[in-house]
Amino acid sequence: MTLEQFLQLIVNGISLGSIYALMALGYTMVYGIIQLINFAHGDVLMIGAYVGWFTITKLHWSFVPALLISMLCAAILGVLIERIAYKPLRNSSRIAALITAIGVSLFLESTGMLILGPQVRTYPPVLPETVYTIGGISFKYGDIIMLLTSVILMVLLHIIVKYSKIGKAMRAVSLDKDAALLMGINVDNTISATFAIGSALAAAAGVLFGVYFNQIDPLMGIMPGLKAFIAAVLGGIGLIPGAMAGGLILGLVETLVSGFGGSMWRDAVAFLILILVLIIRPNGLLGKNVREKV
Numbered sequence: 001m002t003l004e005q006f007l008q009l010i011v012n013g014i015s016l017g018s019i020y021a022l023m024a025l026g027y028t029m030v031y032g033i034i035q036l037i038n039f040a041h042g043d044v045l046m047i048g049a050y051v052g053w054f055t056i057t058k059l060h061w062s063f064v065p066a067l068l069i070s071m072l073c074a075a076i077l078g079v080l081i082e083r084i085a086y087k088p089l090r091n092s093s094r095i096a097a098l099i100t101a102i103g104v105s106l107f108l109e110s111t112g113m114l115i116l117g118p119q120v121r122t123y124p125p126v127l128p129e130t131v132y133t134i135g136g137i138s139f140k141y142g143d144i145i146m147l148l149t150s151v152i153l154m155v156l157l158h159i160i161v162k163y164s165k166i167g168k169a170m171r172a173v174s175l176d177k178d179a180a181l182l183m184g185i186n187v188d189n190t191i192s193a194t195f196a197i198g199s200a201l202a203a204a205a206g207v208l209f210g211v212y213f214n215q216i217d218p219l220m221g222i223m224p225g226l227k228a229f230i231a232a233v234l235g236g237i238g239l240i241p242g243a244m245a246g247g248l249i250l251g252l253v254e255t256l257v258s259g260f261g262g263s264m265w266r267d268a269v270a271f272l273i274l275i276l277v278l279i280i281r282p283n284g285l286l287g288k289n290v291r292e293k294v
Helices: 003-034 041-057 063-089 094-116 141-163 165-175 177-182 187-213 222-235 240-259 263-280
Strands: 131-134 137-140
Touching: 003 041, 003 137, 003 141, 003 165, 003 187, 003 222, 003 240, 041 063, 041 094, 041 187, 041 222, 063 094, 063 187, 131 141, 137 141, 141 165, 141 187, 141 240, 165 177, 165 187, 177 187, 187 222, 222 240, 222 263, 240 263
Parallel strands: none
Antiparallel strands: 131 137
């Protein structure tokens, strides 16, 4: 393999990793607030991808409006899921909430197949097919837009969490829910806002996923959802920088494995990473060991 081919794989890996990073951010935000692994998150990606597909093909909107309407619809869906399925179980055991998350995931998949049909749909070429070549490395116009979109959304999320009122409320609730309640923070609204933001990011990832792979189907969210979970664990679940780093690392690893002739092993390698992280460093690359009182 030449240096140009290796660098080309790095570029492709960053594009794919940016999608995983957006997905992982939703996982890590929800876990950081209510300690819940929201396995329905991947199916929110599917819903977002279909909303984007509909607005592009039926309404003939361009990429940016389709992305925004997809994020809005997914944010509303995320709030509904939290209020209907998760809020009544907030004081229940973690296993009850986890089983409910799996149930919500299966419900969204089955509903998608019933309403949308099980067939694979081709995503429309919403972005120009222009290719730029620099030093033997090819950049598609779409790759640049996808990476810029991911970076902009990540920066916006950082600004929201760090400087906005709702972001400060999220950080307070993640540290101590009862103390935040005593300080006058509306915990229910804060949790709903967390689900809304996380679901919006998943929808954005869904649209980018459709643009990247050029096809969607009602079961498309299963594997990206699991890989985004792996990315969140790899970086340190509950940590926003960890989700970003984990997504990019996983995208690079998958692309390099495929580039070196192991395309059939890319999924296996992702799950191998999860096993190794849980064995060697359960808190992730950026996580810290926290002592628990017993």
